[in-house]
Amino acid sequence: MRSPRPSLRILAYCALLLVPVGSATWALAELSSARAVASADSAIDATLRAVVGEYADVTRDARVRARTLARSRSVQRALARRDGAALRRLRESYPDASFRPGAGGSRPQAGQAVRVVMGSRPVGEVVVRVPLGRALLEQLRRGAVVPPRDVLVLTTASRVVADSPRIAAPIGLRPGAPADVEGGGTTYRGLEAPLEGDGHPVRLAVLRPKAPIAAEAADAQRRVLYAGLAAFLAVAIIAYAAAPAIGRSRIARESRAQAARILSQVRDGVVLVDEDGIIRSWNQGAERITGVREDEARGHSTVVAVPGFADLLSEVPVARRADETAQAVTAPLRLGGRELWLSISAVGSEDGIVYAFRDFTDQHKLERMRSEFVATVS
Numbered sequence: 001m002r003s004p005r006p007s008l009r010i011l012a013y014c015a016l017l018l019v020p021v022g023s024a025t026w027a028l029a030e031l032s033s034a035r036a037v038a039s040a041d042s043a044i045d046a047t048l049r050a051v052v053g054e055y056a057d058v059t060r061d062a063r064v065r066a067r068t069l070a071r072s073r074s075v076q077r078a079l080a081r082r083d084g085a086a087l088r089r090l091r092e093s094y095p096d097a098s099f100r101p102g103a104g105g106s107r108p109q110a111g112q113a114v115r116v117v118m119g120s121r122p123v124g125e126v127v128v129r130v131p132l133g134r135a136l137l138e139q140l141r142r143g144a145v146v147p148p149r150d151v152l153v154l155t156t157a158s159r160v161v162a163d164s165p166r167i168a169a170p171i172g173l174r175p176g177a178p179a180d181v182e183g184g185g186t187t188y189r190g191l192e193a194p195l196e197g198d199g200h201p202v203r204l205a206v207l208r209p210k211a212p213i214a215a216e217a218a219d220a221q222r223r224v225l226y227a228g229l230a231a232f233l234a235v236a237i238i239a240y241a242a243a244p245a246i247g248r249s250r251i252a253r254e255s256r257a258q259a260a261r262i263l264s265q266v267r268d269g270v271v272l273v274d275e276d277g278i279i280r281s282w283n284q285g286a287e288r289i290t291g292v293r294e295d296e297a298r299g300h301s302t303v304v305a306v307p308g309f310a311d312l313l314s315e316v317p318v319a320r321r322a323d324e325t326a327q328a329v330t331a332p333l334r335l336g337g338r339e340l341w342l343s344i345s346a347v348g349s350e351d352g353i354v355y356a357f358r359d360f361t362d363q364h365k366l367e368r369m370r371s372e373f374v375a376t377v378s
Contacts, residue, residue, distance in 0.1 A: 025228025029221040036217035037189075040208065041178040044191045048206040050144035051152060052193050055204065058139065059130055059196060063112040066128040069097060070114040079116050079124035098127040132156060132202065137163040151188065151207040154195075173205055180210055189213050267358070269342075274352035277301050277310065289342070289359045290335060308333055318346040318353055330360055 069075050078086035082101045090099050101124040113127040130136065137152045141163065146152065153171060154161040160170055166184025173179055173192035181190050188207035195202040269286030273279055282297040290306060297305040302313060312333050319326040326345035333340045341364040344357040 022228070022232075025225060025232075028228070029224040032220040032224045033217040036220045037213060040189060040213040040216070041191070044150075044178065044189060044206050044208050047144065047146055047150060048191050048193055048204070051140050051146060051204060051206060052195065054140045054143035055195055057143070058136070059112060062128040062130050063114070066097070066112045066114040066126045069094065069099075069126045069128070070116045075099060075126060076116055076118040076123060080118050080121075094128075096129050096131070098129065100124050100127065133161055134163055137161065146206070147208075149209055149212070151183075153190075153205040153207060155192075155203045155205065157201055167207075171205060171207070173203075175203065181207070183207065187211070269355075269357045271297075271355045271357075272349075272352050273302060273313065273355065277303070279305055280352060286357075289340070289357070290333075292335075306333075306335070308335070312342070312344065313346070313353075313355060316344045316346045316355065318348050320348045326356075330364070 074086070075090060077083070078090060079099060079101045087099050087101075091097070112130070113125050115122055116124045116126055132154050137154065140146070141152060151162060151164045151167065153167055155170055160168060162168070164184070166186065168184075171181045171183055171188075171190060171192075173181060173190050175192050175194055178189060178191045181188050187210040189210045190205050190207040192203050192205040195204050267285050267288070269289045270281070270283045271279060271286050272281035278299065278301055279297050280299075282292075282294045284294075286292070286297070287294055290309075292306055302310040312331050315331060316329045317327045326347050328343050328345040330341060330343045333342055339361070341360045342357045343360040344355055346356075347354050
């Protein structure tokens with residue numbers, strides 16, 4: 001028997017499956033791409049936090065130095081006496097510090113100022129500056145271990161300082177919001193945070209080239225798309241390969257249904273009994289002859305479903321071979337106070353033993369009457 005060809009219905013289902021699978025795969029690919037960008041943003045944020053922490057350490061060291069100088073007796077006397085020569089020597093010794101007699105004036109950008117008090121009288125202030133230049137950026141880069149590809153940018157009200165010569169103008173970031181910016185002909189993914197600047201606005205930004213981030217996002221998207229395509233192809237191949245088996249199963253179901261319809265129209269009783277003595281099939285002919293409904297017989301033992309039926313079946317020879325002719329046996333069966341004479345034959349099968357029987361009661365009565373008549377005449 002030739003195997004059935006793959007069902008066109010299976011192939012049509014695969015084609016219909018392509019739309020939802022494709023939509024879901026594309027959505028997952030977009031999600032993977034967004035996750036790659038979000039992961040890069042998290043890395044930039046971590047770098048920015050490390051740099052801001054390093055800047056806080058620098059400003060704390062400057063304040064400690066300013067307090068140390070403010071407690072110096074030579075600094076206090078020079079400020080109290082307004083000794084110009086002594087103040088010049090102090091500035092030469094501490095080039096990053098300013099010594100201001102009196103109540104103090106305006107503070108320089110990013111400077112740590114400490115008031116100097118001699119006795120109980122303020123005599124001036126000491127300001128240790130934190131110069132906002134490339135030297136500071138190099139110090140922050142070393143202290144925070146910034147990746148070489150990242151660019152640090154300091155923005156004040158008057159200028160922009162970056163450790164890359166390509167960036168010389170404000171980059172247009174908003175604090176706390178990662179965004180793509182252009183700088184020196186290169187697209188960056190950046191994040192900015194405000195810094196303490198003694199009243200002056202100072203912002204620090206970390207920029208990372210966008211090209212590697214975009215490449216990683218595109219690679220994640222491609223991986224998901226390829227995985228989705230591979231999954232769909234695998235399902236299609238399995239469905240195509242399974243189509244003959246599915247077709248055979250469908251044909252087998254139709255054959256069984258057709259056989260069941262045919263058996264329901266047969267007037268003879270047809271019963272399938274498995275090796276454990278359980279009735280697996282009980283057609284309408286058997287129900288009509290015995291008066292036992294199918295739901296009462298099917299799934300039950302022959303001993304329980306039809307009393308006396310098991311003893312009757314044990315007397316029927318079973319044809320086991322294909323070339324063996326089934327021998328019919330006529331025997332009585334008593335059911336509910338009435339006696340039935342059945343003509344039964346049996347054939348073995350893979351699922352059990354198939355018994356076919358017909359009601360031979362009327363014929364038996366006629367045969368008995370004829371025998372009695374012949375005996376009487378004789």
